[in-house]
Amino acid sequence: xxxxxxxxxxxxxxxxxxxxxxxxxxxxxxxxxxxxxxxxxxxxxxxxxxxxxxxxxxxxxxxxxxxxxxxxxxxxxxxxxxxxxxxxxxxxxxxxxxxxxxxxxxxxxx
Amino acid sequence: xxxxxxxxxxxxxxxxxxxxxxxxxxxxxxxxxxxxxxxxxxxxxxxxxxxxxxxxxxxxxxxxxxxxxxxxxxxxxxxxxxxxxxxxxxxxxxxxxxxxxxxxxxxxxxxxxx
Numbered sequence: 001x002x003x004x005x006x007x008x009x010x011x012x013x014x015x016x017x018x019x020x021x022x023x024x025x026x027x028x029x030x031x032x033x034x035x036x037x038x039x040x041x042x043x044x045x046x047x048x049x050x051x052x053x054x055x056x057x058x059x060x061x062x063x064x065x066x067x068x069x070x071x072x073x074x075x076x077x078x079x080x081x082x083x084x085x086x087x088x089x090x091x092x093x094x095x096x097x098x099x100x101x102x103x104x105x106x107x108x109x110x
Numbered sequence: 111x112x113x114x115x116x117x118x119x120x121x122x123x124x125x126x127x128x129x130x131x132x133x134x135x136x137x138x139x140x141x142x143x144x145x146x147x148x149x150x151x152x153x154x155x156x157x158x159x160x161x162x163x164x165x166x167x168x169x170x171x172x173x174x175x176x177x178x179x180x181x182x183x184x185x186x187x188x189x190x191x192x193x194x195x196x197x198x199x200x201x202x203x204x205x206x207x208x209x210x211x212x213x214x215x216x217x218x219x220x221x222x223x224x
Contacts, residue, residue, distance in 0.1 A: 045215070089154075096142055096159070100154045
């Protein structure tokens with residue numbers, strides 16, 4: 001059974017204080033590892049897809065990396081508007097279905 | 111980017127009534143759509159996979175007779191919660207595959223059953 005575990009559950013940062021979110025996964029034949037941002041009462045917003053170990057992708061203050069067992073979402077010099085829940089999801093080989101982690105709720109304090 | 115809409119955004123109904131939620135891909139065609147349920151402070155749990163022109167595939171533990179899914183066209187899937195009860199109150203989110211490596215999510219529908 002595919003499993004995705006995210007840590008920490010919640011993270012509180014001062015504005016400008018960089019940090020990383022972790023996503024550990026157990027998936028048969030990983031086809032893709034996905035990161036989403038979810039604001040309260042909204043659907044998830046797509047951020048990145050990673051396909052193979054060693055791959056990195058960046059978008060503004062966010063950078064996602066992937067190893068064979070886990071993925072990290074690095075947040076550099078975060079701003080209050082980066083506050084949200086960040087979801088990690090994985091898809092196995094030959095499947096569209098995503099298995100989601102429980103998310104990390106990020107709060108950035110001015 | 112691809113846009114997925116849901117209607118209604120929120121609904122309140124009485125116990126025992128049925129509620130229909132629509133999911134539309136606005137600027138792309140989707141042969142496959144997914145329905146998720148999210149309880150407070152929990153992650154998204156896949157309920158079913160909706161395939162255009164064929165029966166939906168339900169995840170284990172999801173009652174197919176209670177959660178009716180119809181994927182009538184390449185841009186529309188509907189989820190009907192039949193004989194809703196308070197325990198069905200949740201946030202229902204659909205997603206549509208813009209391709210094999212991308213899923214775009216709708217804004218969600220908040221269902222409250224009194």
